[in-house]
Amino acid sequence: MTGDAEAFNRFVEHFRAKIFHYTWLMCGQREDAEEVAQDTLLRVFESFGQLREPERVRPWVFRIARNACLMKRRKSVFAPSQELSLDDLLPTWNDEGGHGKLQIADWSDLPDRQVLQDEMRQAIERAISAVPENYRSVILLRDVEELSTLETAQILDLTEDVVKTRLHRARLAVRQKLDEELRTGDRALHRHAKGGYHGAA
């Protein structure tokens, strides 16, 4: 290779992992995620001349990945989009004895800003994977990849208002799922929250 091998390796390593993770959580298939990552990187190099704003390379790559992911899904299983109702995502209100209380887990044990342990990471993975696809793609881009509302809207061909609505419902759905695990699990998440985390992020 005659080009800048180090730049090539850094770019491929970084984006291949990012695209793989996004596609893996969207498709749920390792093989599909590997193929989408490869197809996306090839397309990125082939069409690099079309990138007008180099500082916006990340959303540009994700838009190509999203299209490759859609193509892959069209070849496999067609999944109709689902709508999440706000009312279904709110916690139940318990008014026994005249003193209202939300039916909600105790989240106070979960520390902020620390590296996630395996149990919690798996719980988040399950929660995100359970969110309908049209919402999942938004939470993956906005909260996991930390792209902006505008970037996410451009990647997914949505308006910014739709991104905001879907992000909120996706967060509520993930919150609800984690809440269920915290309440009905064997307290493993709490145990890990208290003693199983390590190091500051």
Add this chain to the structure above:
Amino acid sequence: MEPHEHSEECKEIVSLLSEYLNLELPPGACQEIDAHLAGCPPCIEFVESLRKTVELCKRYQPAELPEPLNIEARAQLENAYEKMLNARKKASL
């Protein structure tokens, strides 16, 4: 404090919480939410659980990693990269 009821106002607040946490609301709306939260412990509890959900998503790193690139896939990418560099050189002449 008076027994709290799961009011329409609470639902209204909940519908705005992501924008509130993202600091995307106008100052007036933020102040209204702050005022509501100051008198509504259940909503505070709920906001906290949503805020932690967002934090957890932001800290989430999948454990699954792609397989190392095989020789053929790497060669394909290197070839595409070389072509890209050559095209850029030509374009800059």
